Amino acid sequence: MTNWDRFVDSFFNARVAAEYFPKILEGFWLTIVLALCIIVTGLVAGLGLAVVRAFAIRPLNLLIIFVVDLFRALPPLVIIALLYFGLPAAGLSMDGFTCAWLALAAVLMAFSEEIFWAGITAVPKGQWEAARSTGLGFLQTLRHVVLPQALRMTIPPLTNRTIAITKGTALASVVAVPDILGAANAGVSFSFNPTPLTMGAAAYLVLFLPVVILGRWIETRFAWKR
């Protein structure tokens, strides 16, 4: 066997690929589900916190800032490990999927809160005053005047941050979630051949390359116009 043949046999082994394709495909769907759960809960919670922060209630805002800084400072894997390996000691155990979901959603919540908040504060004070002077209430002004402008500004940084955190779904494999990486790793240990990892990488590309390209498009689209 030449080196080249050995290389192909290791990383592009057709027999192994065929055998583990269904598992990788299951992991692919699981990764998508996990990513969507993280994105939806993370962004909704982040926006919710930013809106609460707009009420400018001092103790509440200090709490929000503390929580946000906490989740921005902790490495996501540490949060996942704490939930998965730490909580059972406290008599509360969750499956790996839930742990990864909650941990990464909390991280996305923290980062997106900061981005939403920056957007809200970037809307000129005159917009608030004009709206309030016509009799609109605080929440009405936020909803109809301020947030539409703020969200527009936040789309490019939010897209990038969301992509970055969503890629962290691969961390779920550490806590026994059969996502793409989890399935690939399992395949490698059963077959003694790294081909499943090649397939895993391909699956991530198929999943994230379009998202990255979409993000680039959104970024240029919303960057100059305002």
Next chain:
Amino acid sequence: MAIVEATGIHKHFGALHVLKGVDLVVHEKELVFVIGPSGSGKSTLLRCLNRLEEPSGGSIIVDGVDMLSPRTDINKARQRIGMVFQSFNLYPHMTALGNVTLALRKVLKLGRAEAEERGQAALKRVHLEDRADHFPGQLSGGQQQRVAIARAIALEPRVMLFDEPTSALDPELVGGVLEAMRELRRDGMTMVVVSHEMAFAKAAADRVVFMADGMIVEQGTPAEVFGNPQHERTRAFIGQIDRH
């Protein structure tokens, strides 16, 4: 009948005493013109009238409603007080008609059709009915300010407050805005105008109020204040303006 009755208004910004006991009464259909040097508190006074700024003391009655009472629904009270800002403050993400109808729909809770009908009528009053679908970014400064006027008058306020409505405009665009204000006045709107447009004041104001250092120094008809000012500070200010 007095539409605005402000008595003994004080305003502090921290240690800064910006309004020092201002009394201002504006009668129905009256156009009161407020002048004074920069920093004298003209904007602050105007903003206290609709409570965009919280006065530190005094009383403000607008159209019979006690603006400072905790029992007053401030959002409801503000519907009767239109305000026009130096920087227009149009909502950039909405069309001209959208700007005008937002409060009609969300505050007065009118249906879309009725709100748009009233919005169109308001735009027509400032001669911009053909610009209803334009976004603020597609309008000139003068047109934007007229949309802002339409946004305020669409709510059929009892009084309109103007804070330097033409100061941000190129000179050739000032005329259109002043014309819109003159038409409003002709239709019987009660108005308080802070502005440096002295020619407009001479032609349209019922009364001119001169403020300095957070106090009303002198007031009277345009002829009195401009032609025969009683106080040294008024004389100095008017002399300065006339030289420009």
